[in-house]
Amino acid sequence: MPAHSRDTPSAYPWTEKVLPTHLEAIREAEPDVLARLEDMGYDEDSRFAVRLALEEALVNAMKHGNRMDPDRRVRLAYRVAPDRMEIRISDEGEGFNPVCVPDPTTDENLQRPCGRGIMLMRSYMDCVQYSCCGKEVYMLKYRTPPGGRTTP
Amino acid sequence: MRIQMREDRDCQVAAVIGSADVEASAALKEALLGAIEAGATRIVCDLSRTDFICSDALGVLITAYLKARMRGGFVRLAGPQDHLRDVLQTTRLDHLFDVYLDVGGAVTGRRS
16 A cells, blocks of 8 residues: 655654554554654644544544455554654545545534544644545644644 | 533533543443433533543534434533644534533533
């Protein structure tokens, strides 16, 4: 999967994990990412934002991508540099068109109990890009500048 | 995450303690919808000790809100801290839910 293999070699290499399609795997994967952020001095706001986006993206990959099929896997890759952190997640589903996801913040959609994941990812990360027909998502978060927040 | 249910005047108060992540959403659903099925219609969700909330848990709150409202009641949110307040504003769910500073305000319906 990893488009990142084309990237220029970095002092901050990607960490890759293959997760089973099981929601428990999310709870097991998140602490490593958050611990890396904390080690690199990312503040609480940034860690909250990344945790939220990571959770939403992994849930989407497992539920909507892999449709909770235990024979399918989710690939997670992340790297943390002093000024930015990046995440790539891919699933083995059929893909989707993110443009077709309705805006959950409009008045007519406000009472819908689902459909907020992608909006939260876009709101809390600085860049969210889908590729491979929606089967892979790349997210980037710049480190919160001192005294300022990049999240809403 | 754990949920503590208690009565306060004529409300059922559900304190959500810890992270309302995707795994915890099932327990949250069971607690809130279970209370409504058991006859409670006036629900206060105490978020003052909730450090994280995902879209699944937000969906549970919305489902509970709709069910309680159908029965003439409400689901009010109390005491969300900065990160949760951000999420409610970002999703515009602060336009759907009545959000109070604390449980006392939510139970009485008075904003301080």
